[in-house]
Amino acid sequence: MSNVPADLKYTRSHEWIRTLADGTLEIGVTDHAQDALGDLVFVEVPEAGRTVKAGEACAVVESVKAASDVYAPVAGEVLAGNAQLAAQPDLVNSQPYGAGWLWRLKPAAGALAGVELLGAADYQKVLEAEAH
């Protein structure tokens, strides 16, 4: 069973969202997503300063099986992409919730109120539904 930390928020498209102390967000793909993709060989992260809409494709994770877009869960401004992933895409596989984060985002004013993010229990249900 894949790891779903209780303190994070999730999307149905398998992104996780961590709220940092200063109110900015850290975003990555879940343990389930990295496992389904297999060993990553290439990760493209957004550049700092880019303004993104909710649902906009922001990053690309590519394995030997497939290339997938990763979507912005909420609108805002990209503060940083994880530069380490260019040389070490496997960090997304080994530490999806840690060193394998993809980008940090400053949410637009009121943006968080308008989107529905899942708690750990609800995301777990999404995974169970997909397994059948």
Next chain:
Amino acid sequence: MPQQEKVIFEYSTPGRGAEDQWPQDPGEAALADLPAQLRRAHPPQLPEVGELEAVRHFTRLSQLNFSIDTHFYPLGSCTMKYNPKACNQYAMLPQFLARHPLAPESSGQGFLECMHELQEMLKEVTGMRGVALSPMAGAHGEFAGVAMIRAYHRSRGDAARNEIIVPEAAHGTNPATATMCGCLVREIPVDAQGDVDLAALKAAVGPKTAGIMLTNPSTLGVFERHIAEVARIVHEAGGLLYYDGANLNAILGKVRPGDMGFDVIHMNLHKTFSTPHGGGGPGAGAVGVGERLLPFLPVPVVGRDGGGYRWLDESDLPQTIGRLSCFMGNAGVLLRAYIYMRLLGREGMRRVGEFATLNANYLLRRLTEAGFDAAYPQRRASHEFILTLKRQARDLNVTAMDFAKRLLDYGFHAPTTYFPLLVPECLLIEPTETESRETLDAFVTAMSQILKEASEEPGRVTSAPHTMPVRRLDDVRAARQLDLTWKPTAPS
């Protein structure tokens, strides 16, 4: 067991070679026109081997190939059917081979007639109004098709239409083509039965819609049952319908894209019309259009004037999207497709669609009886179908890729793996109409045997292949540290 073949440089011995067969030294005078900075300072470092060594090296390499002529090749979405030798033989007639593309039309009437008939046959079998043969491959044909859609909207002063709708069951190249042509891609979902989600389509169309790109049957190996409704929705919104010909083999002679409402189509002649492929080209991606796009066809196309044939160019089609290739496309490939179609005839083409579908459904039924899961069990297969090995991956820890690698040991080229992306742990299997029942049965036996191994002796499957010149390759490392250049090791 076949041995891995060394790189030819590794056979090199200084001074060895067939010097008498080298081209004559042209002499200094012949080189006088070459500026000094463009001349080589040193001769190229070519391998130095005898003729026999060179012949053996390349013969051994050719024997390591999996090809249609040697193996069953059920690579889904690729239509790896047998290429009848007669097509090759006639296309290699010296009168065709030696014809120069700049030769005057008057001396190439026979060739032009063949190309004209090919255009006419392709129009007839697809239900379109015009055909151009110049695109060099499927993706090139797609580019031509979407470029024509854009040209059509621009010619009507409707240039704001820049969105191409692509269902998630569409062919993988479609979003790339739309992007190449400067359009934005809007992806829409398919429902649990594999049909386009009509509510999502209705919500997606509007004044920005340039068109929709679909293949039918779709990449899920099922026929899009709502196609008439899809055409109505897109046309009413002012968009056009693009048919990706990747899966034309399934419906050849049975249903025509033109009759389904499509405005433009590309045909992978190297799939459906049996010209050689799998080696990276040359290919042919002819395009067909309905009434609305006729003025925009790429040039040249072959026209008929009185009793003769001639190239139609920009002066005949002033609104053309232009030229897409040198001359008129890959003549040798087009000739092979022409001969194939002449050999089949109208009746034969209907049998292609029927037997391709029959073979796929037979194989699907036998594999599900052998314990495999169909991705769309409630649907009849088209010319191809998808198995999902999700259950085997979960229960036995043996993946679709492991099955694919183990199939090589059993003498079968693997099906397409992990495509389409919608279906987890999938194998996309397309037997084509040219395989016998005995071959299909042998494939089922191999798959059943691998399934048995997966539960009794999984290591045998997960470490496959065992009988190939190379074992399981580290594809992750190959992708991360791509190195395509052979470098000599320093002599010890």
